[in-house]
Amino acid sequence: MTLTKWYFVFTFMILFINHNLSASEFKIAVRAHNGIDDAFIQWQSTVDFLNIQLTAHNFTLIPIVSLNEISQRVAMNEFDLILTNPSSFIEINKRSGVKALVTLNNKRANSALSHFGSVIFTHAKNTDILTIKDLKDKKLMAVSEQAFGGWRVAWLEMLIQGFDPYMKLEKLLFAKSRIHSEVVYAVRDQKVDAGVVRTDSLERMEDRGEIDMRYFRIINNKDIKGFPFFLSTPLYPEWVLAYSKSLPVDIIKKTRRILLSIYPETKAAREGIYMGWVEPRDYESVNLLMEKLNVGPYAKQ
Amino acid sequence: MKISLVYKLILSSVFLVLISVGVVGWVFYVKTTEILVNKALKSIAHEVRDAGNSLQKIVNADDENVLFLASTQALQGMIHERLHTGHVNRNSEWFTRLEGIFESLLKKKSKYKKIRFIDRKGQELISVYRSDAGIESAREDLLQNKTHRAYVYETLKLPVGKVYLSPINLNREYGEVQIPYQEVFRVATPVYDELTNLLSGLIVITFDIGQELRAIQKRASSRGDSVIYITNDRGGYLVHPDQKKNYGFDLDKRYRLQEDIPQLAEHFLPASTIKNITLMPEDTSGNDVVNLTKIAFDRNHPQRFITVVVTQDYDTIVAEASTLLNEIVYWALILAFGGVCLAVVFSIRITRPLQQMRNAINSYSSGSSHLVSLPITSSDEFGVLAKSFNLMIQQVELSQARLEEMNLNLESRVIDRTKDLNNARLEAENANKAKSEFLSRMSHELRTPMNAILGFGQLLELDIGNFTLTQRDNVREILDAGHHLLSLINEVLDLARIESGKLELFMGEVNVNDVVKQSAALIVPLAESRHITLMDNVSAKELVVRADITRFKQVLVNFLSNAVKYNREYGHIIVDCDVITEGFLRIQITDTGEGLTEEEMTKLFIPFERLNEANNVEGTGIGLVISKHLVELMNGTIGVESIPGKGSCFWLELALTSGA
Numbered sequence: 001m002t003l004t005k006w007y008f009v010f011t012f013m014i015l016f017i018n019h020n021l022s023a024s025e026f027k028i029a030v031r032a033h034n035g036i037d038d039a040f041i042q043w044q045s046t047v048d049f050l051n052i053q054l055t056a057h058n059f060t061l062i063p064i065v066s067l068n069e070i071s072q073r074v075a076m077n078e079f080d081l082i083l084t085n086p087s088s089f090i091e092i093n094k095r096s097g098v099k100a101l102v103t104l105n106n107k108r109a110n111s112a113l114s115h116f117g118s119v120i121f122t123h124a125k126n127t128d129i130l131t132i133k134d135l136k137d138k139k140l141m142a143v144s145e146q147a148f149g150g151w152r153v154a155w156l157e158m159l160i161q162g163f164d165p166y167m168k169l170e171k172l173l174f175a176k177s178r179i180h181s182e183v184v185y186a187v188r189d190q191k192v193d194a195g196v197v198r199t200d201s202l203e204r205m206e207d208r209g210e211i212d213m214r215y216f217r218i219i220n221n222k223d224i225k226g227f228p229f230f231l232s233t234p235l236y237p238e239w240v241l242a243y244s245k246s247l248p249v250d251i252i253k254k255t256r257r258i259l260l261s262i263y264p265e266t267k268a269a270r271e272g273i274y275m276g277w278v279e280p281r282d283y284e285s286v287n288l289l290m291e292k293l294n295v296g297p298y299a300k301q
Numbered sequence: 302m303k304i305s306l307v308y309k310l311i312l313s314s315v316f317l318v319l320i321s322v323g324v325v326g327w328v329f330y331v332k333t334t335e336i337l338v339n340k341a342l343k344s345i346a347h348e349v350r351d352a353g354n355s356l357q358k359i360v361n362a363d364d365e366n367v368l369f370l371a372s373t374q375a376l377q378g379m380i381h382e383r384l385h386t387g388h389v390n391r392n393s394e395w396f397t398r399l400e401g402i403f404e405s406l407l408k409k410k411s412k413y414k415k416i417r418f419i420d421r422k423g424q425e426l427i428s429v430y431r432s433d434a435g436i437e438s439a440r441e442d443l444l445q446n447k448t449h450r451a452y453v454y455e456t457l458k459l460p461v462g463k464v465y466l467s468p469i470n471l472n473r474e475y476g477e478v479q480i481p482y483q484e485v486f487r488v489a490t491p492v493y494d495e496l497t498n499l500l501s502g503l504i505v506i507t508f509d510i511g512q513e514l515r516a517i518q519k520r521a522s523s524r525g526d527s528v529i530y531i532t533n534d535r536g537g538y539l540v541h542p543d544q545k546k547n548y549g550f551d552l553d554k555r556y557r558l559q560e561d562i563p564q565l566a567e568h569f570l571p572a573s574t575i576k577n578i579t580l581m582p583e584d585t586s587g588n589d590v591v592n593l594t595k596i597a598f599d600r601n602h603p604q605r606f607i608t609v610v611v612t613q614d615y616d617t618i619v620a621e622a623s624t625l626l627n628e629i630v631y632w633a634l635i636l637a638f639g640g641v642c643l644a645v646v647f648s649i650r651i652t653r654p655l656q657q658m659r660n661a662i663n664s665y666s667s668g669s670s671h672l673v674s675l676p677i678t679s680s681d682e683f684g685v686l687a688k689s690f691n692l693m694i695q696q697v698e699l700s701q702a703r704l705e706e707m708n709l710n711l712e713s714r715v716i717d718r719t720k721d722l723n724n725a726r727l728e729a730e731n732a733n734k735a736k737s738e739f740l741s742r743m744s745h746e747l748r749t750p751m752n753a754i755l756g757f758g759q760l761l762e763l764d765i766g767n768f769t770l771t772q773r774d775n776v777r778e779i780l781d782a783g784h785h786l787l788s789l790i791n792e793v794l795d796l797a798r799i800e801s802g803k804l805e806l807f808m809g810e811v812n813v814n815d816v817v818k819q820s821a822a823l824i825v826p827l828a829e830s831r832h833i834t835l836m837d838n839v840s841a842k843e844l845v846v847r848a849d850i851t852r853f854k855q856v857l858v859n860f861l862s863n864a865v866k867y868n869r870e871y872g873h874i875i876v877d878c879d880v881i882t883e884g885f886l887r888i889q890i891t892d893t894g895e896g897l898t899e900e901e902m903t904k905l906f907i908p909f910e911r912l913n914e915a916n917n918v919e920g921t922g923i924g925l926v927i928s929k930h931l932v933e934l935m936n937g938t939i940g941v942e943s944i945p946g947k948g949s950c951f952w953l954e955l956a957l958t959s960g961a
Contacts, residue, residue, distance in 0.1 A: 124559060124566035203555075214535055214559075214569045221560040228553035230560075 025058050026247065029070055029079040031088060031239075032063035033143070033150070033198075034179050039063030043083070045271035046262075053258045057251070065178050067146035074098060080247045081255070085148035086286040087296060089240045093283075094297035098242040100280035101252065102259050106200075106238050112264075112275035113227070115235035118154035119202060120219045122194040123187055129194060132161045132220050138193035140165060141173040141183045146295075148236070148286070149198025150180060156289050157220065157233040181205060188215050199229040236289070237281035307652045314644030315637075322633040322640075330626045334619045341618045342579050342592050345521060349609045352517040353596030359412065359513065360599040363488040363506055364464045366406060370504045371492045375399040376418065379426075380494050380501045389426050391441060396427065400438050403429035407436045414472065414485055415507040418492070421457055421500050423448030430507075445475060456489040456503045465489045466602045468533050469510055471551040478551055484511040484539065486598075510598075514540055514607075517596075521609055526617045528589075530610040532558045536569045539607065558610060565593055565610065585615045654683040658690060665694065733801075740797035744790050751790065755783040796908065796923050799930045806849040806934055810958050813844040813888065817876055820857040828865050828874065835861075838877045839888065846886050846955040848935045853955070856928040856939075857888070860951045863924065864892040867949075882954060885937070889952035897943040905941060928953075 028047060032039035040063060047061045062079070064070050067088045074082055074092045082089075082098060092098045106113045122129045129135060135158075143150025151174070158165050165172055173192060175182035180201040187195040188211060205211045220232040227235065241259065243252055259277040262269050269276055290296045370376065378395035390396060403416040407429060415430040423446050428439040447453045456465040465488070472483035489505040514531055518540050521529045531540035536557040537550040549556035559566040568575045576595050582588030589612040597603040657675055665673045673694050675687040758780045765773055798804045817839045828835050846853075864874045872893035881887045897905070908926045932939040932953045943949035 124570050127564050127567060130563050212571065213557075214571060217559045217563055217566040218555075223556075228555065230555045 025060065026080040026251070027060050027062055027078065028081040028083065029073065030061060030063045030082075031067060031070060031084040032065045033085070033147070034181070035177070036063045036065065042272050046259075046268040049262065049266070049268040050255060050258060054251075054254060067144065071095065074244065077244060077246055080244055080251075082242045082244070083239060084242070085239055086236055086283055087148040087152050087290055088146065089242050090283060090287050090290050091296035092242065096244065098244045100283065101241045101243045101256055102277040102279065103237055103281040104239040104241070105275040105278045107264060107269065107273055107275040114238045114278055114281060115227070116149050116199045116238055117222075117231050117233040117235045118149050118151070118157065118196055119199050119230045120154050120157075120194060120196050120232040121187060121202065121216045121230070122219055123190050124215055124217050125190070126193055126217070129219060132158055132163050135163065135165070135194055135219075136168045137170045139171040139173065139191075140169050140194045140196065141175060141186045141192040142196040143180055143183055143198070144174045144178040147178070147198070150183070150201075151196055152289060152293060152295065153198075153233045153236060154196040156293055159292070161220075181210065184211060184216075194219065199227075199231050203229050234285075236286055237283055240280060240283065241277070305652075306655065307648050310648035310651065311641070311644050314648065315641050318637050318640030318644065322637050326626070326629045326633050329629055333625055338581075338590060338615070338618050341613060342590065345527065345592050345611045345613075346577055346579075346594055348520040349517065349592075349594040349596065349611070352520045352609075353594070353598070356513050356517065356596060356598050360466070360488070360508075361601070363508060364599065364601060366410070367464060367488045367490045367504050367506050368462065370402065370406070370416065370506075371490045373399070373402055375402060376492060376504070377495050379418075380492070381496070383426075384494070384497075399427060400429060403427070404436050404438070407431055412509050412512065413506055414483060414509045415505075417505045417507075418502055419447055419453060419505060420502040422446075423450070423453050426502070452487045452489050452505060453503065456491055456505070457500065459491050461491060461493045463490065464601065466599050466605045468535075468605065469514075469539055469607065470533075471548050472507065473551075482548065483509060484514060484548075486510055517609060521611050527611050527613040530558055530561075530608075530612075532608045532610065534569070534604075534606050534608065536566075536608075558608070562591060562610065562612070565591065568593055568595075569608070582615055585619075588615055589613060590615050590618060651683075654678070654687060658687070661690070737797055737801040740793060744794040744797070747790050748787065751783060751787050755780065755787065758783055792923055792927060795927050796930075799927065799934070804934070806852060808847055808849055808935065810845050811848045811850045811853055813839060813846055813878065813886065814842060816850065816854050816857060817888070820854050820861055821876065823858055824861040824865055827862065831865060831868065832871045833865055833868050833874060834872075835874045836876065838875065842878065844878060844886055845958045847958055848937075848955050849931075852931045852935065856931055856953060857890075859924045859928045860890045860953075863951070864890050864894070867894040868892045869894060872948075880957070882938075884957055885954040886957050887952050887954045889950050891948060891950040893948045896945040896947050897941065897949050898945055902941055902943060906939075 028043075030039050030043050034042075040061065043061055043063070047059050050059045051057070059081075064073070067084070070082065070084055070088060071091055073079065074096045077096075081101070082092065083104075084092070089098070089100065093100075103114050106116070120132065129138065142154065145151060155165060171192075173186075175186075180197040183192075183195040183197050184202060184205055186192045202211065202213065202216065206213050218230045218232060222231045222233065224231060224235060243255075247255075260279075262276045264270070264275045266276075291298045294300055375395050375398035379389065379393070379399055382393055382395055383389050399418070407413050407416060413431070415428060417428040418426050420426055425439070425444040425447060428444060430437060430439065452465060452467040455467075459465055467487040467489070469484060469486045471478045472485045473479065485507050487505050487507050489503050491500060492502050492504055493499065494501045517531060518529050521527070528542055529540060530538060530542075532538050533550070535550070536559045537548070538546045538556050538558065539548065541547050541556070546554070546556035559569060564580055565578075567573065568578060575593070578593050580591045580593075582590065592611045594609045594611075595606045596609060597606045599605060654675075661673045661675055674691050677684050677687050677691075758776060761768075761776045762780065765776060768776065795804070817837060821835055821837055825835060861874065861876075868874065874893075875891045876888070877891070878886055878888045905925050906929045908923050929939045932955070935955060937953055937955040939951075939953045941949060941951050
């Protein structure tokens with residue numbers, strides 16, 4: 001124990017000195033839930049902002065669609081910073097010891113939101129689906145099995161309501177592309193009876209003119225004061241930017257300070273479609289959810 | 302258990318009354334419910350449609366106004382001025398005139414919030430608006446750029462003379478929703494420079510529709526218990542009982558009708574053509590009847606509509622029917638009670654004549670009374686029945702009397718007839734007795750002198766040598782005639798005895814052979830005198846029958862003598878025997894005479910019927926009759942077969958003894 005500690009301190013010192021001496025390379029992995037291209041469009045400005053603020057260092061953006069891939073590569077210590085969804089964060093937190101640096105303060109409908117959830121929806125024509133229980137023997141599509149807002153939050157909500165989607169659905173499908181729009185289109189085109197996406201996915205697509213909300217109806221619609229989007233579940237803290245052990249302490253402090261300084265009008269925030277960053281939220285609720293669902297670090301072997 | 306007719310009638314009438322009251326009541330209730338629900342919905346739909354029509358009228362006028370504004374000379378003048386000078390001169394005549402027009406229109410139209418001219422880059426050039434202080438024209442520094450507003454870029458796409466109608470939303474200034482909320486929509490039209498035909502901007506009238514929406518809400522709420530929602534064409538609430546849900550789409554809130562009344566969601570789809578629909582809840586109790594009506598608020602823009610949704614608790618609608626049902630039940634019970642009373646009265650009235658009739662029938666059938674008559678109290682079926690009953694009793698009485706009389710007659714006639722018959726029988730018996738007595742006496746009285754005659758004749762015969770030939774012949778004639786007469790008398794006596802039943806038979810076992818031989822011997826002399834050959838085929842056989850030997854021989858002799866008598870000269874007689882019937886022996890005597898016809902054969906066994914009298918054959922005509930009697934007395938049978946011209950065959954059958 002003592003030996004490990006000393007070793008850690010030693011390594012730390014080396015790195016600390018090293019970073020002060022020369023520019024270092026930091027890799028930022030980003031969960032690309034809307035695809036690789038979108039991820040670059042959305043996050044490159046933020047990475048640029050870091051690079052500008054910390055000219056001595058170079059931050060590189062690595063968008064990754066698959067959450068599994070993120071977990072695996074984090075375990076192999078490939079990244080220094082990881083921007084991912086809460087359940088993915090809990091997983092890498094439990095497995096690889098990454099810690100929350102800041103929580104994303106999302107910009108949605110002109111208000112700052114550091115929470116989100118799932119929205120379960122169906123086609124307006126499906127008059128037989130009024131509640132979650134009406135999904136019995138129906139086809140449901142979610143974003144991916146590891147998706148947080150795009151599946152797990154909704155899954156827990158279903159379980160709480162006594163509906164086990166793995167038992168009672170006729171078919172549970174996940175988007176091949178692992179992106180939200182595939183689910184939305186599948187419901188619109190009535191290829192499936194209902195869909196699960198994270199909150200705000202529908203509204204974003206509507207704003208972009210990709211869908212007409214009249215085609216959809218929300219199941220288990222929840223009205224949480226101050227939350228501007230369609231919602232079917234309780235809210236969970238937003239995406240988190242986590243740091244791995246490889247990130248030097250001063251860089252941790254510096255990046256946190258820089259990111260907290262971003263305000264809505266900053267280019268990074270505008271292009272990233274967020275308001276800024278906030279002190280890390282409490283992810284215990286996410287941890288509990290994963291425990292209840294037996295997923296991620298709680299997966300039964 | 303025996304239930305009397307009265308109770309049966311009462312029970313069934315009570316049952317019928319209750320059932321019919323129940324059925325009628327139920328049908329009435331169901332119909333009333335239906336009518337009430339329909340009425341409630343219809344009145345809502347009607348109110349909503351009326352409200353829609355009045356809204357359309359107002360909005361259509363706006364179309365005209367905006368088109369008028371776009372073509373005013375003042376506007377065109379201002380456009381030209383701006384084209385030449387490059388800016389808007391707020392003190393120029395055109396500008397002032399235009400301001401004046403805008404102001405006067407705003408004065409005239411209290412619903413107009415604001416009238417603006419915006420250039421094609423989205424910059425407001427003139428904006429006249431209504432404020433608390435009155436009608437004002439916006440200061441130059443307060444004019445905004447509205448490039449990104451939908452009504453601007455949508456209107457600029459239109460050709461001249463077309464009107465754009467914006468959705469209803471909350472008024473924004475500088476991108477912020479104004480408080481207090483102003484519910485507005487905008488009517489806009491593009492403005493073209495009349496000289497160059499170039500697009501120069503647009504005229505926008507901002508219309509305050511809050512009052513109209515309230516009016517619609519009020520009209521739709523004509524029934525106090527209904528809940529009204531008004532939404533835009535996307536389902537976003539404009540009017541909701543919970544006011545915080547109104548204009549959610551402008552206030553970053555997601556309140557839509559689709560989520561609250563899911564069964565209506567499909568009617569908000571772009572392809573939906575439904576204008577009005579009423580949905581009944583599947584489970585009526587505690588649920589709402591929902592009516593949706595789409596109102597296009599401008600006839601020229603049917604795609605721009607608002608939706609009025611009215612929900613009413615089904616139970617509340619039908620509550621009136623329930624009250625009615627209670628009343629129905631109350632009256633039904635009263636009716637039923639009345640019905641029961643009537644049923645009792647009628648039942649008693651109906652059954653009383655029946656009771657009387659039963660009593661009458663009882664007393665009649667028990668014989669206690671013959672003078673039964675029912676009172677005829679009515680002219681209905683019972684009266685008719687009583688009359689018929691009385692008539693029937695009379696008829697029965699009459700028939701009874703006639704029958705008794707006939708019976709009496711019949712008895713006396715039977716007695717008379719019996720008396721007559723007895724007399725006749727006695728007479729006949731006496732006659733028969735007299736006949737038998739006469740016969741026996743006659744025979745006896747005849748035989749005595751006959752025996753004397755024959756006796757003395759035989760004495761004469763002894764002295765025949767002393768007589769002449771003639772005398773000899775005479776003596777012989779006397780003897781022959783006497784013998785003949787004696788045999789005749791004996792035969793008649795026999796017949797008499799047989800008929801009077803006085804003949805006694807001595808049955809025993811008789812050797813047929815012996816009898817035939819002896820009989821044949823008696824006949825042979827006579828046969829030879831006529832040259833007739835007798836062939837005896839019986840004698841050789843040892844046959845024994847049960848018979849009275851004397852009478853058997855008598856019959857055989859009778860047969861044989863007949864066979865000789867009625868044979869031709871030089872003919873044959875064959876005596877034969879055979880077993881034809883089981884246990885009987887048939888003895889038959891066949892001759893070669895002239896035979897018999899069928900008719901003759903029937904007469905053979907009738908007394909005193911002689912055949913061929915012309916033949917001059919001797920005989921009494923009763924030989925065969927006696928033979929028949931005798932054979933039958935010996936339990937035998939007699940018969941004849943004959944072929945005319947060839948001969949006859951007489952036969953008799955007698956029982957063979959077991960020893961034979």
